[in-house]
Each structure stands twice: as structure tokens, then as C-alpha cells.
Amino acid sequence: MRALLASLLCITALPAGAxxxxxxxxxxxTACxxxxxxxxxxxxxxxxxxxGERLKIAGRGYLPRVVTHGMTGPITVNxxxxxxxxxxxxxxMDDEALAAVLNYVVTGFNGDSLPEGHQPFSAAELAEARAEKLAPHEVRKLRDGVRKGSGS
Known part of the structure; x- marks a missing residue:
């Protein structure tokens, strides 16, 4: 129940173009x-x-899919x-907003551990992730670098 309440607090409408x-x-x-x-x-x-380390394991396509499709399943962090x-x-959120959030989190909170040559996420990458039809439990499988038919 607590996780559901926190998840609902995280979802609110976003102004256009932000x-x-x-x-x-x-x-x-920040609520979560x-x-x-x-x-x-x-x-x-x-x-x-x-x-940064998760990007090295799961690849660049993982985080865009987490924010566009959500994720369920047990994970261990630290x-x-x-x-x-x-x-x-x-x-x-639109693709530009999602890319902005990812770039803020990845560079602002993880800048010293990013994969070599890391480039900012683009709105086009978020659009690609959004177009892929994945259930949240399928996104969880991507966390460990398991991906069918793609090197993302």
C-alpha cells in the first residue's frame, strides 16, 4: 500500500513544453x-x-524504457x-521532458561514474522507447542486460 501511495504521488500533470x-x-x-x-x-x-554503473550493465536503452513504461519486480541497489x-x-511527460529529467539525474547525480563517451539522452531516444510496447515486468528484465533482438 505504501509503495502504491508513493507511486501515485509521483504522477502529476506536466505543463506543455517544460x-x-x-x-x-x-x-x-522527489516524493519517491x-x-x-x-x-x-x-x-x-x-x-x-x-x-552510471547500471548504464554500463544494462545499456543505454534501459533508462528511457524505465521512465516511459515503468518497472516492476524486485531489485537490489547498494x-x-x-x-x-x-x-x-x-x-x-513528453519526450523532451523525459530526456531532460534523465539527463539531470544521470549527469547531476552520477556524472563521475558514467560510461566513457556518454552523451546526453535525446528526445528521439525517448520517442523510440515510448514506441516499443513493453510491460513493466519486461523492463525489469532489461536491468541486467537481457534484451531480445537489440544491443541497447
Missing amino acids: ADGAALFSTHC HQPGGVGVPGLAPPLAGTL GQRYTGAMPPFGAQ
Whole structure:
């Protein structure tokens, strides 16, 4: 119940054309992931200091699919187990806004651990992820680098 309530708090309408990643994160993500992306033990995993390594394992296509389709299933981050659900934001935010949030989180909270040559996420990458029909449990499988038919 607590995870569901937190997920619902994370979903709100977004003004058209907004693309300020820091402001969007503050408005739409901090209820679950907290300011600075530190997370809430057992509820929402930390984003800070964890996503650079995850990009190296899961590939570049993973995070765009998490934000567009959501994710369900158990994960472990920094030794802590999480069993909540990440809600999809594909209906609440356009591709430009989602790219802005990802770029803010990835570079702002994980800049020192990004894969070599990392480039910012583009709205086109988010549109590609959005077009792919995935269930949240299928996105979870991408976390460990398991992907059918693609090198993403």
C-alpha cells in the first residue's frame, strides 16, 4: 500500500513544453526518490551514485524504457532490496521532458561514474522507447542486460 501511495504521488500533470530537468525532477520525482536522488530504503531506490554503473550493465536503452513504461519486480541497489513499482511517466511527460529529467539525474547525480563517451539522452531516444510496447515486468528484465533482438 505504501509503495502504491508513493507511486501515485509521483504522477502529476506536466505543463506543455517544460524541459528543465532539475525542476521536473523536483516536482515529479522527489516524493519517491527524495531530493538529491537518495531514495527511501525499501520503497524507492537511490538514483545518486548508482545509474552510471547500471548504464554500463544494462545499456543505454534501459533508462528511457524505465521512465516511459515503468518497472516492476524486485531489485537490489547498494545491498538494499526494493519490491515497489516505478510508475510509467510516458503519459505524463513528453519526450523532451523525459530526456531532460534523465539527463539531470544521470549527469547531476552520477556524472563521475558514467560510461566513457556518454552523451546526453535525446528526445528521439525517448520517442523510440515510448514506441516499443513493453510491460513493466519486461523492463525489469532489461536491468541486467537481457534484451531480445537489440544491443541497447
